[in-house]
Amino acid sequence: MTKPKDPAISAAIPNDDGLMDLHHSMLRVRLVEEKLLQVFADGKIPGFIHVSIGQEAVATGVCSCLTPADTIFTTHRGHGHTLAKGMELKPFMAEIFGRANGACHGNSGSMHVASAEAGVGGANGIVGAGLPISLGSAFGTAFKGEDSVTVVFFGDGASNQGTFHESLNLAALWNLPLVFVCENNGWAQFSAQKAYMKIDSIARRADGYGMPGVLVDGDDVLKVRDGMRQALARARAGDGPTLLECKTYRWFGHYAGDPQKYRPAANVEQARTVDCIANFEKFLIEQGLAGRQQLDDVDARLRVEIDEAIAYAEASPAAPKGQYLNDVYA
Amino acid sequence: MTETRYIKAINEALHEEMTRDENVVIIGEDVGAPGGAFGGTRGLLQAFGDKRVKDTPISESAIVGLALGAAMKGLRPVVEVMFADFLPVCMDQIVNQIAKTRFMFGGQFAAPLVIRAPGGAGLNAGPQHSQSLEAWFAHIPGLKVVMPATPADAKGLLKSAIRDNDPVLVLEHKALYASSGDVPAGEYLVPIGKADVRRTGKHVTIVTLSRMVLDSLEAAETLAAQGIDVEVIDLRSISPLDRQAIFSSVEKTSRLVIAHEAVKSFGIGAEISAMVSEEMIDVLDAPILRVGAPFSPVPFSQEREYLPNAADIVRAVEKVMNY
Ligand SMILES: Cc1ncc(C[n+]2csc(CCOP(=O)(O)OP(=O)(O)O)c2C)c(N)n1
Numbered sequence: 050m051t052k053p054k055d056p057a058i059s060a061a062i063p064n065d066d067g068l069m070d071l072h073h074s075m076l077r078v079r080l081v082e083e084k085l086l087q088v089f090a091d092g093k094i095p096g097f098i099h100v101s102i103g104q105e106a107v108a109t110g111v112c113s114c115l116t117p118a119d120t121i122f123t124t125h126r127g128h129g130h131t132l133a134k135g136m137e138l139k140p141f142m143a144e145i146f147g148r149a150n151g152a153c154h155g156n157s158g159s160m161h162v163a164s165a166e167a168g169v170g171g172a173n174g175i176v177g178a179g180l181p182i183s184l185g186s187a188f189g190t191a192f193k194g195e196d197s198v199t200v201v202f203f204g205d206g207a208s209n210q211g212t213f214h215e216s217l218n219l220a221a222l223w224n225l226p227l228v229f230v231c232e233n234n235g236w237a238q239f240s241a242q243k244a245y246m247k248i249d250s251i252a253r254r255a256d257g258y259g260m261p262g263v264l265v266d267g268d269d270v271l272k273v274r275d276g277m278r279q280a281l282a283r284a285r286a287g288d289g290p291t292l293l294e295c296k297t298y299r300w301f302g303h304y305a306g307d308p309q310k311y312r313p314a315a316n317v318e319q320a321r322t323v324d325c326i327a328n329f330e331k332f333l334i335e336q337g338l339a340g341r342q343q344l345d346d347v348d349a350r351l352r353v354e355i356d357e358a359i360a361y362a363e364a365s366p367a368a369p370k371g372q373y374l375n376d377v378y379a
Numbered sequence: 380m381t382e383t384r385y386i387k388a389i390n391e392a393l394h395e396e397m398t399r400d401e402n403v404v405i406i407g408e409d410v411g412a413p414g415g416a417f418g419g420t421r422g423l424l425q426a427f428g429d430k431r432v433k434d435t436p437i438s439e440s441a442i443v444g445l446a447l448g449a450a451m452k453g454l455r456p457v458v459e460v461m462f463a464d465f466l467p468v469c470m471d472q473i474v475n476q477i478a479k480t481r482f483m484f485g486g487q488f489a490a491p492l493v494i495r496a497p498g499g500a501g502l503n504a505g506p507q508h509s510q511s512l513e514a515w516f517a518h519i520p521g522l523k524v525v526m527p528a529t530p531a532d533a534k535g536l537l538k539s540a541i542r543d544n545d546p547v548l549v550l551e552h553k554a555l556y557a558s559s560g561d562v563p564a565g566e567y568l569v570p571i572g573k574a575d576v577r578r579t580g581k582h583v584t585i586v587t588l589s590r591m592v593l594d595s596l597e598a599a600e601t602l603a604a605q606g607i608d609v610e611v612i613d614l615r616s617i618s619p620l621d622r623q624a625i626f627s628s629v630e631k632t633s634r635l636v637i638a639h640e641a642v643k644s645f646g647i648g649a650e651i652s653a654m655v656s657e658e659m660i661d662v663l664d665a666p667i668l669r670v671g672a673p674f675s676p677v678p679f680s681q682e683r684e685y686l687p688n689a690a691d692i693v694r695a696v697e698k699v700m701n702y
Contacts, residue, residue, distance in 0.1 A: 095503035096679060147503075147680025158505045158679035174507035175468065176437050209436035210468075237437055239413035245436035311413050373678035373685055 068338055071113055071270050073347055075105040075326050078129040080351050081138070084359060085128070085145065085159075089305045093363070095147055098159040101129040103268075103300030106325035107232045108133040110273025110295070111200060114281050118197040120168045120186050122179035125160050126232075127172035130202050136164040138358040148365035155368040156376060170199075177210030179203060180229070184216050187225035187290075198284045200228045206237025208251045217258040217292065224289035228280045231292065232267065234299035239311045255292035267295030268325045298323070383562040385555045388530035389419045389495070391562070392537040393457065397427050400455060403541060405432045406442050407459030416461045417497060417556050439469040443494065447477050450492040455541055463498030463550055464510050477546045478521030490546045493537070498526075499590055499640055500677045500686055501554030509677035511589075511641035516548050517618040517650075523547040523571055524617040528592035530560040532615055535569030543571060552590045574621035576628070580610035583696050584628040586651055587638040588614040591670075591687065595638055598692035607700055617647055622654065629655055633664040636695045640687060643671025665702035668695040 082100040089098055101108065108129035112121065115134065123130040131141065136152070144151030145159045152164055163171035170186060173179045183201035190197045207213060208231055220227050231251045235242050248254075255262025261283070265276040273295050280291035298320040302309045309317075333339040383391070397403045405420055405427075411434035414421030424432040435442045439460060446456035460466055466473065473494070480490045500509035516524045523545055527533040533551065540547035577592060578599050587595040592613045599609040610628050614621065629635050635655055637648035648669035655667060670687045678685050 095682075096505060097502075151680075155680035156506065156676075156678045158503070160505055160507070161679075174505060175465065177468075206437045209438045211438070211440050237408075238416070239409045240434065244434060368678075368681050370684065371673075373675045373681050374673060377675050 067113060068333065069347075071109055071274070072326075072329055072333065072339070072344065073351070074109040074113060074133050075270060075329065076348060077351050077354075078105045078108055078132050079326055080348070080355055081132060082128055084355050086301070086305055088359065094145055094159070096158050096160075097304045097306070098145070099126040099304050100301050101126050103321065103324070104232060104234055104297045105129055106270035106273050106329075107230070107267045107295040107297055110270045111202075111228075111230050111277045111293075113274055114277045115168070115200065116197070117166075117168050118195070120170050120190075120197065120199045122170045122183045122186070122199070122201045123172045124176070124179060124203055124207070125172060125174055126204070127162065127202070128159070131162055131164065131167075131169045131172065134164075134167050134169050136162070136167040136169055138354060139361045140164070142358040142362040143365045146362040146365065147368070148362060149368045149372065150365050154372055154376060156373055177203065177207040177212040180207075180212045180216035183227055184219055184225060187220065187227040188223065191226055196226075196285055198226045198228065198281055200230055202230045202232055204237060205231060205233040205235065205242050205251055206245065208254065209245060214258075217255065217260065217290070220290040221259040224287065226284040226287070227290040228277065228284055229290060229292045230277075231294040233294055233296050235297075236299045236303070238303045241312070250294060252292055252294035260290050260292060262292040262294065264294045264296065267297035268323050268328070270325060270329055297325075380561040380563055382559050383530050384557060384559045385527075385530040385533050385551070386418050386557070388534040388562045389537055389551065390421055392534045392541075393420060393423060394426065395565070396457075396538055396541045397423065397431065400541075401431075402453060403431070403455045403457060404449065405457050405459070406435060406446055407433075408435055408437055408442075408461055410434060410459050415459055417553065419459060419495065439465055440472055443469040444472040444476060446492045446494070447472065447480065447490050450490045450546075451480070451488045455491055455493075457493045457495065457541060460494055460496040462508050462553075463496040463512055464507050466494075466496055466512060466516075473516070473522070473548075474519050478519045481545065482521055489544055491544045493540045493547050493549060495537070495549045495551060497551045497553035497556070499552040499554055500682055501590070503679055503682050505679040506676035509682070511639070511672075513550055513588075513617050514641060514646050514650075517620075517647055521546070522618065524550065525571055525615060526550045526552070526589040526617060527615060528552070528555065528589050528613050530558065531562045531567070532569050532575070532613075534562050535567045536571065536615060539568050539571050542568075547571065550589070555590055569615065572616045572619040572621055574624035575613045575615055576610065576624070577613045578609065578611040580608035580632070582608045582632055583634040583636060583699055584610045584612060584625070584632045585636045585638055585692065585696070586612045586614060586625055586628075588617065588647075589640065591638045591640050594687070594689040595692055597689040598696065601689065601693050602696055607696060609696060620651070625651060625655065626658060629659060630662060633662055634699045635663070635667045636670065636692065636699055637667065638670040638687065638692050638695070641671055642674055643669050644674050646671050665699045668699055670695050
């Protein structure tokens with residue numbers, strides 16, 4: 050495993066643009082998911098949802114490096130990745146509400162949101178299932194001579210599926226333009242990481258497959274971005290895949306409404322003191338890159354956008370009778 | 380008899396069998412302290428310790444294969460796969476390994492293990508968490524497949540499955556977990572391969588299973604008001620199938636409707652229909668009708684519209700009666 054280069058944030062900043070975009074992206078994900086928790090609790094969303102609140106720096110840090118031509122594959126906890134990659138909020142919301150104009154026609158809901166336009170190859174309800182698909186995506190673009198890259202997000206828990214191991218081996222062997230992003234939030238459903246693996250860092254596994262494994266602080270958006278930039282540079286240069294592990298923490302239950310009997314509230318409270326967004330705001334202010342008022346304005350504008358998207362979803366029509374039969378075959 | 384919830388009945392069966400036989404071990408994701416995603420293994424870790432209640436990583440192929448190897452060494456593993464939709468993740472171990480171990484090795488090894496997995500829709504869980512895949516498994520010689528509809532059967536079938544000398548897939552229904560019914564306390568076994576006549580009637584036979592038993596009984600009430608006397612057969616076991624129970628009922632009624640939640644095409648209804656046609660075409664007074672889901676994955680938002688229900692069964696019975 051290669052050691053991540055410390056980004057020496059302050060040195061990198063002055064010439065660096067996009068910082069306000071990072072803030073905007075992270076805050077957007079957070080506010081969307083906070084709103085989703087609220088409408089879910091109000092009984093307005095059927096099924097179940099999994100939020101990534103507290104983990105926004107991973108989605109944003111990774112996706113901020115990508116272009117619309119690049120493709121991501123995500124998981125059941127995929128709202129953040131999907132929005133950070135650039136999916137429009139309205140079809141996203143309408144899908145979660147199960148409406149006709151949802152991105153997947155209301156067939157799928159939160160666990161399977163996708164956007165071909167934004168390069169989101171789909172969230173997935175099967176843990177570990179995205180990895181083999183990402184191989185093919187990377188193979189396909191390389192085959193066609195496109196220089197776009199594929200990124201697959203998965204959890205620490207997913208790294209114990211055979212698909213993880215099969216995919217890393219094959220991606221390394223074929224030098225695929227692929228970045229494996231392990232979003233290690235310390236939990237797989239109701240179990241803590243130490244209950245299901247012997248090692249602390251999943252990045253170490255990369256070594257066994259012949260690719261670099263990089264561990265970054267997943268609560269620091271700049272460190273994630275820096276790690277991702279290096280991984281992307283490798284992929285775009287034809288040097289093959291990287292396993293990028295972003296260490297973070299799952300602030301909420303596995304699913305919305307999870308009573309979380311398996312972990313003491315105090316530990317969660319403690320973990321929540323590391324807030325990727327609050328820390329980044331502090332950094333922006335301290336560096337004189339943004340004022341409090343400016344950040345609050347971003348917050349206010351986002352809330353308006355989100356309320357509009359919710360209103361749009363709620364006002365959207367239900368899927369027409371028999372709609373589910375329309376998408377089964379070409 | 381005590382009023383017990385379906386999931387509690389499963390839990391009782393596990394407690395009792397673990398107490399009875401020290402070779403019974405529990406294997407699965409979050410089956411230990413959390414007691415399983417739906418509470419089926421609650422309290423087992425506390426009662427029997429972590430030597431016998433094994434929490435695993437998310438590695439379905441590994442845990443199902445492990446159960447086979449452990450069974451070959453004399454254990455009686457009960458694996459929990461969190462959703463029946465994840466059985467395809469470990470299909471090789473189930474279909475090529477577990478199902479064929481006795482046969483391929485000339486009976487030198489057996490695979491006395493149980494896989495519990497909740498199938499079915501009803502929670503708006505979407506296309507990858509709502510399927511009814513029983514026909515796949517019933518198609519595999521070497522596997523046994525049971526699907527309890529009531530808390531009592533959930534208990535009695537699971538206990539029998541654990542004692543069975545062959546691999547048994549217990550497909551629970553997640554939408555039934557919270558349902559309750561009378562369950563005999565203590566030792567209670569429901570034989571595998573025996574259907575249950577849930578309602579006797581003389582005009583039409585409905586053969587059904589799992590959650591659709593409830594819909595069929597509801598349909599039978601509606602039809603009774605119209606003077607149609609329906610017999611409802613709850614299969615309980617899909618494989619082996621209680622052919623005799625079906626034949627005896629159709630002998631009496633001469634009309635047959637089969638109702639299941641799975642996609643109608645290529646489902647177990649097709650098998651039963653073909654079997655009855657082959658054996659007793661002379662007895663039938665009307666074509667056999669099937670009620671099942673449309674040929675589509677289970678949709679998220681339109682789940683209720685998609686799922687077959689009591690009204691669909693009523694319509695099928697009326698059609699058979701008016702033939
Ligand atoms: C094949 C499969 N096994 C089990 C599950 C049930 N399940 C859904 S999410 C989850 C935990 C996943 O943990 P991790 O990969 O770390 O992702 P996180 O939820 O922490 O984002 C489990 C066990 C599933 N959906 N698919």
